Amino acid sequence: MRTYTAIIEKCHETGLYVAFVAGFPGAHSQGETLDELAENMKEVIEMLLSDPPV
Numbered sequence: 001m002r003t004y005t006a007i008i009e010k011c012h013e014t015g016l017y018v019a020f021v022a023g024f025p026g027a028h029s030q031g032e033t034l035d036e037l038a039e040n041m042k043e044v045i046e047m048l049l050s051d052p053p054v
Contacts, residue, residue, distance in 0.1 A: 006041055008034075021045070 004027070006019040011030075017037045021027035029044050031037030 004045060008037065024048070 004021045004024065006021050006027075008017055008019045010017050016030045016032060017034055018030045019028065019037055019041055021041075024045075026048050027041070027045055029037065029040035031040050
């Protein structure tokens with residue numbers, strides 16, 4: 001299993017946590033909690049790895 005490091009910030013305007021993986025196009029998401037964000041990021045990365053861009 002691979003490990004990815006995500007940069008996480010909290011948007012002061014929306015109150016949402018946002019994250020992205022540097023150097024991994026399309027690997028970004030948001031969530032109301034850190035747990036939700038982690039699950040969303042996991043889903044995004046799994047989707048990108050299963051269907052890489054052409």
